[in-house]
Amino acid sequence: xxxxxxxxxxxxxxxxxxxxxxxxxxxxxxxxxxxxxxxxxxxxxxxxxxxxxxxxxxxxxxxxxxxxxxxxxxxxxxxxxxxxxxxxxxxxxxxxxxxxxxxxxxxxxxxxxxxxxxxxxxxxxxxxxxxxxxxxxxxxxxxxxxxxxxxxxxxxxxxxxxxxxxxxxxxxxxxxxxxxxxxxxxxxxxxxxxxxxxxxxxxxxxxxxxxxxxxxxxxxxxxxxxxxxxxxxxxxxxxxxxxxxxxxxxxxxxxxxxxxxxxxxxxxxxxxxx
Amino acid sequence: xxxxxxxxxxxxxxxxxxxxxxxxxxxxxxxxxxxxxxxxxxxxxxxxxxxxxxxxxxxxxxxxxxxxxxxxxxxxxxxxxxxxxxxxxxxxxxxxxxxxxxxxxxxxxxxxxxxxxxxxxxxxxxxxxxxxxxxxxxxxxxxxxxxxxxxxxxxxxxxxxxxxxxxxxxxxxxxxxxxxxxxxxxxxxxxxxxxxxxxxxxxxxxxxxxxxxxxxxxxxxxxxxxxxxxxxxxxxxxxxxxxxx
Numbered sequence: 001x002x003x004x005x006x007x008x009x010x011x012x013x014x015x016x017x018x019x020x021x022x023x024x025x026x027x028x029x030x031x032x033x034x035x036x037x038x039x040x041x042x043x044x045x046x047x048x049x050x051x052x053x054x055x056x057x058x059x060x061x062x063x064x065x066x067x068x069x070x071x072x073x074x075x076x077x078x079x080x081x082x083x084x085x086x087x088x089x090x091x092x093x094x095x096x097x098x099x100x101x102x103x104x105x106x107x108x109x110x111x112x113x114x115x116x117x118x119x120x121x122x123x124x125x126x127x128x129x130x131x132x133x134x135x136x137x138x139x140x141x142x143x144x145x146x147x148x149x150x151x152x153x154x155x156x157x158x159x160x161x162x163x164x165x166x167x168x169x170x171x172x173x174x175x176x177x178x179x180x181x182x183x184x185x186x187x188x189x190x191x192x193x194x195x196x197x198x199x200x201x202x203x204x205x206x207x208x209x210x211x212x213x214x215x216x217x218x219x220x221x222x223x224x225x226x227x228x229x230x231x232x233x234x235x236x237x238x239x240x241x242x243x244x245x246x247x248x249x250x251x252x253x254x255x256x257x258x259x260x261x262x263x264x265x266x267x268x269x270x271x272x273x274x
Numbered sequence: 275x276x277x278x279x280x281x282x283x284x285x286x287x288x289x290x291x292x293x294x295x296x297x298x299x300x301x302x303x304x305x306x307x308x309x310x311x312x313x314x315x316x317x318x319x320x321x322x323x324x325x326x327x328x329x330x331x332x333x334x335x336x337x338x339x340x341x342x343x344x345x346x347x348x349x350x351x352x353x354x355x356x357x358x359x360x361x362x363x364x365x366x367x368x369x370x371x372x373x374x375x376x377x378x379x380x381x382x383x384x385x386x387x388x389x390x391x392x393x394x395x396x397x398x399x400x401x402x403x404x405x406x407x408x409x410x411x412x413x414x415x416x417x418x419x420x421x422x423x424x425x426x427x428x429x430x431x432x433x434x435x436x437x438x439x440x441x442x443x444x445x446x447x448x449x450x451x452x453x454x455x456x457x458x459x460x461x462x463x464x465x466x467x468x469x470x471x472x473x474x475x476x477x478x479x480x481x482x483x484x485x486x487x488x489x490x491x492x493x494x495x496x497x498x499x500x501x502x503x504x505x506x507x508x509x510x511x512x513x514x515x516x517x518x519x
Contacts, residue, residue, distance in 0.1 A: 130435065130438060133438070133439075137442055137443065139444070140444075218431055219430075219435075220407065220410075220435075220439075230410060230429050233346060233410050234416065235369070236349050236369070236370070236373045236374075238350040238353075
């Protein structure tokens, strides 16, 4: 994942300055291609149809499983939304820190990115919940949000950095020569333009985040995955339970990826008219 | 000609030797359930179940090779045929019997609730509004759920993590099989001085070895093995060794 910044290009950057979808994330649906029958609609319709058929034809156990899960869905969304709220500012600060000419700030931000990206999220969750409990005890939800937002803050830092670097240097020069100071230039000139390239990959990271919240089940957080595991462990219906869990995750991420792609096409409104 | 002769001589010998070697059973266990099964300092799987099953298999003329498995999914593995037997302190329940075949019971336990020293409870009702932890998919969790008491139940990947969280005061109680609870509350370093046994359930549960539903032949052989182990007094010896009085 994200190796391509080793070869001089910022993370997620294709040479022509367009941010690529990071590997491991979802492929964002391209609204220009394919009309009604495309991969996205096929997957969504397929998932919904399979889930509906399973629940109507075999209400026992499929409908029972589906009824068991909403409590877990709430926790999954809770963790995801709180993590997004924390990770985006963290990512922005990290991205700016990585671009800073101040060597100390730059070093801190870069070290943070290197360290966090080098440790699997599952290990981070274990570390924050079980290992740090020796010194500091935080609840399951807090640990989950801290672990996920720290992890994704580092990933998003790279996205922000790439997005800011993609804004032509002339913009900064023009703004500076018109009398804006550095902060004003970043805030009013560079960032608004960078957002257009940043938002789609950040949206993509958010979807990846939702999927990765399934890892918090290891600290007995009652999220969607944990509810599923609990049900499977009780009923021994592994195939049925995990089929439903997979379909639910799929439907949610497909809907969210559509939302991101709509957002992307709106942001690129003027590009298309050229 | 010579080659053919050799083959003719060797082939029966080879066939014989493979038939003579004891049948090898692959046995899955979740070594996070001391003293029934756990890892020693050299990462060998040890415990009552391990010694017991090895004795049973030996009596039945088979060899046992133990492999480590996560508890969550241990049943899926035996159903899929990844291993022949589960010997991992598995309680025989009607639900499990529907899906798997069990040997005759080989050990009886109860559920025990463990608290931090200084707390007390005499039944699940006293845990109302509290947070109870346990290992996912274990009968302790099922018993707590069936009690109908309004408490938060948290299902950990293994009982050690639940005990750790009990020490860290994130949860108020842990429920698990009596040998495990007693091991943590009386024996285990770092836990024994801080934990106490609150109460045990009245109902007893019985452990059995688990095999796939279509392996009735294996169940019969293992049952004979268990009988022999009992008759020879090996069982009593192993109970003394691992579980005390």
